[in-house]
Amino acid sequence: MTEPFSLSALISAKIENSITKQTKAIFPDVTNHYETLFGGTALSWMDEIAFICATRFSRLRVVTVSTDRIDFKRPIPAGKIAELVAKVKRVGETSLVVGVEMFTEDMYGEGRELAVRGDFTFVAIDENKRPTKVLA
16 A cells, blocks of 8 residues: 655655755955955855755746845854855745855864854746746
């Protein structure tokens, strides 16, 4: 006997398969006058990785419609490594929310700390740029 189809199991599997990670070295060309990662660059990186995660989850065209509560918890100085991790948090009919965390770590030491966290909301669109269902 086969198990009944479970939408929540499908969504859970799609979430796990779409987790996206990216690692960056913090070089002086992306820092501000305090020699820490420029906030605009951090937001750009976070939006990009969130977009990739949302696309991998849905396999549809998606557009960013909002960012929610971006928390800069600690500065990321030049000479550090940053790891961005994106994961789908919520799935709606035509939208999904991707949470992004950015961690910082020393290049020549162990351990890492959460530096930035934020949520990005995307809407799936069709070829006419109209909202379409995330899960068909």
